[in-house]
Amino acid sequence: MYEIAKENIDIQSVIDKVVQREAGAITTFIGTVRELTKGKKTLFLVYEAYESMAVKKLEQIGTEIKERWEGAEVAITHRVGRLDITDIAVVIAVSTPHRADAYEANRYAIERIKEIVPIWKKEHWEDGQEWIGNQLETVSYPTGKPEEGDLNE
């Protein structure tokens, strides 16, 4: 149910994992590589993961969701390696008996991924590259190395 993928993610195969007779709703979140961030043009991204731990943390998120939303099933696949614009970085599928839960639980999953799953993205532009610093996209390391100001935040 929880995977780190080195190749393109097949959305349908992630959805198939959460199909259940008790579910009336399946939501998916598909994170894709956006061309423009704050007006800056991205050429491509590279995602790196601490794979074994990342899978464990995705499992933990699934467990948290099942505790909070009864009857939920969860599957998450996150891509690593080089991704071009519109490529899929992550697919989260959640099924629940009722639709409100499917939205809420899915949203919870992406927010938790951005907090606790050891995966990092490096953005590449025409004029440079940087490791993106945190899940809220508020901290970044513009030179590829953290600077005083970034780390004191």
Place this chain on the structure above:
Amino acid sequence: MYEIAKENIDIQSVIDKVVQREAGAITTFIGTVRELTKGKKTLFLVYEAYESMAVKKLEQIGTEIKERWEGAEVAITHRVGRLDITDIAVVIAVSTPHRADAYEANRYAIERIKEIVPIWKKEHWEDGQEWIGNQLETVSYPTGKPEEGDLNE
């Protein structure tokens, strides 16, 4: 972008319609036929639509979303005919630059479908069948015909 389908809905093909270079997030909502509703076992459903008007109302929902959430793209396909348990009744795909919008706009779409799109579902059980009365699943016509109590609500 807005369709009434007589055959199985291919989820990927609905998603493909909203892929855009400006999008960082795509959400999908997949409504599936649930076996149990309030403890009662559904055998199958039949969906009926006022097709030409239903397509117009789906288009209207898309327009409303684009007015409210900047940069959103929307595609919706709703199934008609007989559906078995776990079959897909509706697929809503929304892409937006940022993820919060993708969840909110998608949720808005399903709520609006349940308000204004002329599509009806008839549930079939072992001991009978009924047209489901409204989108909030609070009004129904247990005998297949509305009764005084239902219509006075």
Place this chain on the structure above:
Amino acid sequence: MNKILFFAHLRDEVGEESVQLEVAGKTVAEVKAIVAEQYKVAKLDTAMTAINEEFAPNEEVIQDGDVIALIPPVSGG
């Protein structure tokens, strides 16, 4: 003439997908009353009405050739 369309439980009650009625000049509310009387359908209070595929209020006046749909509370999704 006007075509009147029925859906879901209304179609089951009337036993027809559509009928032809001469209702030009009447309001939506009047058409509902005529249908309720003529086809013995239970009250149409919860049904919405569409004229030419757009929802119309009870006061709207029917034109010749308008297609009228009686739309029970919807349950798609």
Place this chain on the structure above:
Amino acid sequence: MNKILFFAHLRDEVGEESVQLEVAGKTVAEVKAIVAEQYKVAKLDTAMTAINEEFAPNEEVIQDGDVIALIPPVSGG
């Protein structure tokens, strides 16, 4: 001995995916200080630490054989 893993910008700075250090008996905070000193990496304040693939607080004491990962703020999703 203990294996220390580096990721993202920390890996770039250290120039290695991992190193071997003898840090059994030391706390996570002490290990961070040693790494910062020995590999000239800028402050590790924002990095989290995992021991054997589970997040560990700064006070936790390293056991022999533990695998330690220095985890910069994550940016998946």
